[in-house]
Amino acid sequence: MNSILITGAGPTGLVLALYLARRGVPLRIIDKNSGPGRTSRAMAVHARTLEFYRQLDIADEAVAKGIKVNELHIRGGSKEKGRAELGDMGGGLSPYPFVLSFAQDEHEQFLLEKLKESGIEVEWETELSSFIDEGGYVAAELKKNGKTETVKAAFLCGCDGAHSTVRRGLGLDFHGGTYEHTFYVADAEASGDAASKHDLNMCLGEDGFCIVFPVRSTGLNRFIGILPPALEDRGKPAFEDVAPFIENLLQNSRCELVFDVSRSSSCGR
Ligand SMILES: Cc1cc2nc3c(=O)[nH]c(=O)nc-3n(C[C@H](O)[C@H](O)[C@H](O)COP(=O)(O)OP(=O)(O)OC[C@H]3O[C@@H](n4cnc5c(N)ncnc54)[C@H](O)[C@@H]3O)c2cc1C
CATH class of the missing domain: 3.50.50.60 (FAD/NAD(P)-binding domain)
Incomplete structure (x- = not known):
């Protein structure tokens, strides 16, 4: 057995x-x-996970494979609305005081x-x-x-x-509910202010928001937001469907951003 x-x-x-x-x-x-x-x-991998990984002696390797996120920028309209240091936000509390993107x-x-x-x-x-x-x-x-x-x-x-x-x-319940909106998740190559290799950008627009995360060792960025209503009924949206909406939203936040669509790797809902 x-x-x-x-x-x-x-x-x-x-x-x-x-x-x-x-x-x-x-x-x-x-x-x-x-x-x-x-x-x-x-x-996003947080300190507690890495502390557990330290018990397994795999924390340093996990950190080396990910990206330490330096700062969060909240952007909207013509200027940056806010900024937070993430690189050492748990300083003195944890050997891993940062947010790791992995x-x-x-x-x-x-x-x-x-x-x-x-x-x-x-x-x-x-x-x-x-x-x-x-x-x-x-x-x-x-x-x-x-x-x-x-x-x-x-x-x-x-x-x-x-x-x-x-x-x-076991007949157990699963508490919680489903968000009313549909989120998109896309990994794509992009250049411009919002496509930083070490910072997290949250761009706010009139039609929604887009979070841009440096995510891949290969230099791609992760884009997360709410699917525009016009795309809701279209089954599985392709990256090409969502990209113009993201570019528009980011331009309104005064973030220059250009996609290299040929290097977009995935788009899911
Ligand atoms: C598009 C998307 C985006 C997400 N983004 C985020 C995010 O940004 N941040 C965040 O924190 N979380 C996010 N999540 C959620 C995150 O992926 C999950 O919380 C995480 O995967 C849960 O891990 P898990 O090991 O508990 O379960 P899972 O990763 O779901 O793994 C369960 C495994 O069990 C297997 N399985 C199921 N039933 C059986 C069976 N009967 N027999 C054998 N195998 C079975 C499945 O094949 C699967 O591999 C996202 C999820 C999705 C789908």
Whole structure:
């Protein structure tokens, strides 16, 4: 019997697996996807995460792979509305007093490498379909390539995200709601004031806002905002649909910005 069965190889499952593996606890980690996530998702890593990573001796490497954000600029209309130092905002409180920009897909790749070094590989395309609490152990049914396997585990860890099979199987609620608006997330090459390689820019316009984050080791920026109503009904918007809206909003904030559309990597909602 495996001690631990971890369902889900997103950041939560990967870090849990790493902690257990470093302590020599036998485990399996499964994920129904065919491989790690490649889309643009979270990017800000805060001090507490890095303090935990220090316990695993991977903090310095994570910091080296990300970008320390120096300043936040709030822009709108003809001038800068506000500015905050982020580079040392937790000085004296944490060895990591800054906000680190580290894109989730690169971050997951990093955690996978660390896990592999500890002798654990994620079992991809393996889905938890159901489970039964048998008192002394959990009997979990896994599906892979059309075949079903029943696994006995002392613990089943539900790291399977917002639509968790484990949470539903336990009859647990998920409090909270869905935002009325649809957000866009895009990684793109851009030049100009708002496309700083070390600062975070929040640009406010009459039609909404756009947050611009330096995110990639390759020098791309992350653009986050609310999808304009005209694009709401268009299914999955392409980057080319959203780019003119962002350029216009930023120009109104007196931010020069030019996209290199050929280097836009993704746009999601
Ligand atoms: C477009 C987008 C933008 C985002 N931007 C931000 C942001 O800017 N800041 C922020 O903090 N967060 C952001 N998030 C949220 C962030 O990505 C999540 O909070 C984070 O991924 C949660 O990590 P997790 O490991 O708990 O779950 P997930 O990353 O969701 O991982 C769960 C894993 O479980 C697997 N799984 C699910 N069910 C099963 C099953 N039955 N069997 C096997 N495997 C299963 C899934 O395949 C998945 O890989 C964003 C998310 C999206 C989609």
